[in-house]
Amino acid sequence: MKYLSEYRDPEMVDEFLQEIHRVTTKPWTLMEVCGGQTHSLVKNGILDMLPPRITMVHGPGCPVCVTSVRVIDEAVFLAKQPNIIFTSFGDMLRVPGSDKNLLEAKAEGADVRMLYSPLEALEIAKENPDKEVVFFAVGFETTAPANALSVIQASRLGIRNYSILASHVLVPPAMEAILSDPENKIDGFLAAGHVCTIMGMEEYYPIAEKFKTPIVITGFEPVDLLQGILMTVRQLEDGKARVENQYSRYVRRAGNPMAIQTIQEVFAVSDKTWRGIGSIPQSGYEVNEAYKWYNARLKFKLDLPAAPENPACISGAIMKGIKKPKDCPNFGTACTPEHPLGAPMVSSEGACAAYYHYSSPVEWAQP
Amino acid sequence: MGSTLIHPGPVRNKKHIMTHTVKMNLNCPMPKFDYDKITLGHGSGGLLTHRLLKSGVFDLFKNSMMDQQHDGASFEIQGRQAFSTDSYVVSPIFFPGGNIGDLAVNGTVNDLAMCGASAKYLSLSFIIEEGLTMESFWEILVSIKKAADKAGVMVVTGDTKVVEKGKGDQLFINTSGIGPIHPRAQIHHHRIEAGDSIVVSGNIATHGITIMSLRKGLGFETDVRSDTTNLNHTVIHLIDKFGEDIKFVRDPTRGGLASVLNEIAELTQLCYQLDQKSIPIDPQVEGACEMLGLDPLYVANEGVFVAVIKKEITGEFLDLLKRDERGRQAALIGEVNTSYPGKVILKSRIGGSRVVNYLTGEQLPRIC
Numbered sequence: 001m002k003y004l005s006e007y008r009d010p011e012m013v014d015e016f017l018q019e020i021h022r023v024t025t026k027p028w029t030l031m032e033v034c035g036g037q038t039h040s041l042v043k044n045g046i047l048d049m050l051p052p053r054i055t056m057v058h059g060p061g062c063p064v065c066v067t068s069v070r071v072i073d074e075a076v077f078l079a080k081q082p083n084i085i086f087t088s089f090g091d092m093l094r095v096p097g098s099d100k101n102l103l104e105a106k107a108e109g110a111d112v113r114m115l116y117s118p119l120e121a122l123e124i125a126k127e128n129p130d131k132e133v134v135f136f137a138v139g140f141e142t143t144a145p146a147n148a149l150s151v152i153q154a155s156r157l158g159i160r161n162y163s164i165l166a167s168h169v170l171v172p173p174a175m176e177a178i179l180s181d182p183e184n185k186i187d188g189f190l191a192a193g194h195v196c197t198i199m200g201m202e203e204y205y206p207i208a209e210k211f212k213t214p215i216v217i218t219g220f221e222p223v224d225l226l227q228g229i230l231m232t233v234r235q236l237e238d239g240k241a242r243v244e245n246q247y248s249r250y251v252r253r254a255g256n257p258m259a260i261q262t263i264q265e266v267f268a269v270s271d272k273t274w275r276g277i278g279s280i281p282q283s284g285y286e287v288n289e290a291y292k293w294y295n296a297r298l299k300f301k302l303d304l305p306a307a308p309e310n311p312a313c314i315s316g317a318i319m320k321g322i323k324k325p326k327d328c329p330n331f332g333t334a335c336t337p338e339h340p341l342g343a344p345m346v347s348s349e350g351a352c353a354a355y356y357h358y359s360s361p362v363e364w365a366q367p
Numbered sequence: 368m369g370s371t372l373i374h375p376g377p378v379r380n381k382k383h384i385m386t387h388t389v390k391m392n393l394n395c396p397m398p399k400f401d402y403d404k405i406t407l408g409h410g411s412g413g414l415l416t417h418r419l420l421k422s423g424v425f426d427l428f429k430n431s432m433m434d435q436q437h438d439g440a441s442f443e444i445q446g447r448q449a450f451s452t453d454s455y456v457v458s459p460i461f462f463p464g465g466n467i468g469d470l471a472v473n474g475t476v477n478d479l480a481m482c483g484a485s486a487k488y489l490s491l492s493f494i495i496e497e498g499l500t501m502e503s504f505w506e507i508l509v510s511i512k513k514a515a516d517k518a519g520v521m522v523v524t525g526d527t528k529v530v531e532k533g534k535g536d537q538l539f540i541n542t543s544g545i546g547p548i549h550p551r552a553q554i555h556h557h558r559i560e561a562g563d564s565i566v567v568s569g570n571i572a573t574h575g576i577t578i579m580s581l582r583k584g585l586g587f588e589t590d591v592r593s594d595t596t597n598l599n600h601t602v603i604h605l606i607d608k609f610g611e612d613i614k615f616v617r618d619p620t621r622g623g624l625a626s627v628l629n630e631i632a633e634l635t636q637l638c639y640q641l642d643q644k645s646i647p648i649d650p651q652v653e654g655a656c657e658m659l660g661l662d663p664l665y666v667a668n669e670g671v672f673v674a675v676i677k678k679e680i681t682g683e684f685l686d687l688l689k690r691d692e693r694g695r696q697a698a699l700i701g702e703v704n705t706s707y708p709g710k711v712i713l714k715s716r717i718g719g720s721r722v723v724n725y726l727t728g729e730q731l732p733r734i735c
Binding site for chain 2: 008043116336
């Protein structure tokens with residue numbers, strides 16, 4: 001905890017807050033890109049401590065939230081096959097598909113197992129040579145290296161009964177899509193620290209320049225977030241639009257070259273449909289030609305139809321920062337974590353779930 | 368009994384279990400059983416069941432009521448009693464700091480203690496999956512006996528069923544307990560008022576993280592041990608001293624501290640305001656929660672209780688509790704007020720406030 005507690009220091013928090021209050025002279029809307037940042041802002045009660053003129057909106061950086069209904073349907077379809085052991089991170093199990101989620105498939109007898117690492121899935125494949133083991137490879141650039149590594153390992157070890165259902169998404173194309181939206185209100189970004197730990201900072205310079213929007217790469221602890229907000233507000237007040245790095249204890253300009261190389265070995269950049277946002281060109285990863293044996297979509301010849309999203313869920317507007325969870329008429333009534341209408345209410349990274357679980361007492365008291 | 372034979376104990380791969388197995392069996396050597404493993408026949412009620420019970424179990428739990436070997440225990444009771452039952456399905460069945468046996472005794476003893484009662488008699492019922500080794504079963508029986516002795520409760524009736532391989536998870540235990548309620552105990556949520564203090568008796572989330580650290584695939588190294596223990600003597604001692612000024616006690620097992628407080632917030636329509644920095648937690652447990660993306664407020668506890676007490680006794684209550692080995696880490700963690708009726712509010716370390724809601728479903732680990 002030593003390396004975390006110093007970033008939760010109440011005195012430092014107070015200093016940054018005072019400075020933010022001092023430098024803010026105009027109303028600004030900032031988006032924190034990553035669901036982990038949203039979670040930390042809400043869980044620590046930071047939103048109520050900021051000056052009223054600063055509005056934080058919550059970005060699309062929740063891999064669970066942006067995974068399309070069709071991909072969930074593919075996962076459920078695979079899980080229901082008698083010869084398949086379907087493995088996944090815990091978050092994905094409750095995300096609704098068109099008909100059911102993975103937990104419901106499990107209750108009906110599907111062999112669905114919750115894992116913490118794709119390498120565990122590889123172990124399961126080794127232990128069950130007569131079964132096919134599929135790992136649900138979901139996430140942003142952060143989880144891609146480990147997922148790619150599992151494929152490389154499987155190939156090296158000659159494990160043929162392993163494959164991944166890839167649903168990887170990329171942050172910079174999503175930021176561009178958000179900034180290009182005619183309803184966009186965002187003045188500045190807190191970019192996702194973990195993603196930049198892998199990918200570095202280079203991808204963000206063209207975006208900051210093109211859209212004249214400051215981007216500050218920011219961590220996840222209270223002190224990180226407040227410092228990131230301060231750096232963004234200072235740029236906005238000074239009329240600047242630069243890429244800055246608050247998370248310099250982890251993020252290097254070139255990122256982590258070995259991780260990037262691992263990603264490039266296995267994945268190719270592809271078009272992707274984002275739940276609530278729609279198709280974004282060149283915004284995801286799919287298993288490349290060289291490793292196609294490990295692509296569950298090809299291996300099991302998946303050809304499911306595109307599935308409509310629940311029209312009652314406004315997740316697209318929420319993830320683009322146009323609306324807040326509390327703007328949704330179904331928030332906390334027709335849509336709860338037990339009976340979600342959309343993914344942002346399920347995932348612990350999801351903005352709706354963060355508001356539902358941890359919202360400020362002031363907001364709860366409002367009718 | 369009283370033999371000097373030392374049984375080597377079950378051969379299991381965990382170092383911590385080996386050492387305390389040997390120690391346990393010093394006093395209670397394993398009797399000779401006909402079989403190495405429990406078979407379906409041991410639950411049939413026939414000869415094998417009889418031999419299993421005769422060859423050691425009855426001796427281990429020897430008392431006037433067990434000795435009657437009747438279908439049930441008969442005894443007289445007078446005055447207000449508390450009665451509680453619980454089933455134990457923990458996996459794995461052995462863990463650092465205990466096993467399913469002492470958990471099954473302590474759990475029911477503690478449920479009664481939370482009603483202000485001292486457990487007196489306990490029933491003990493096993494559902495065993497065939498294949499459980501006799502050594503494991505014996506070790507668990509010995510733990511049950513030791514936990515019962517420590518809590519001062521008598522096992523007076525029991526049952527053994529065996530299910531086919533694959534139909535259980537090694538061993539499930541059910542215990543029910545009954546015992547007299549302390550004459551000065553007036554524990555009920557409707558007695559809670561604004562101004563009362565909220566106290567916990569020890570570090571939170573320890574048991575849940577211990578169990579999680581053993582789950583397949585997680586396997587992170589910690590020295591954390593489950594804190595399963597009986598709380599009846601501690602609670603009764605506090606009631607002796609403070610009587611009706613103790614308004615509510617509860618052991619926040621499944622669902623953790625947050626769930627218990629949400630339940631009483633809803634029932635009392637008062638606001639339970641917690642101060643995050645006062646909530647005691649072992650740094651290793653806190654680190655593990657951080658790593659797994661779990662909120663310790665929702666992680667299961669054993670051997671810990673939360674109490675709502677009259678504000679005026681807070682200092683004395685904590686002094687007395689801290690003198691008990693089970694209450695060394697006890698702390699005042701918050702107060703009851705009227706600011707947000709029906710809500711649990713946490714003041715974060717950095718001074719922000721948030722609602723602590725009910726946990727929905729199971730806590731699932733985060734992706735990133």
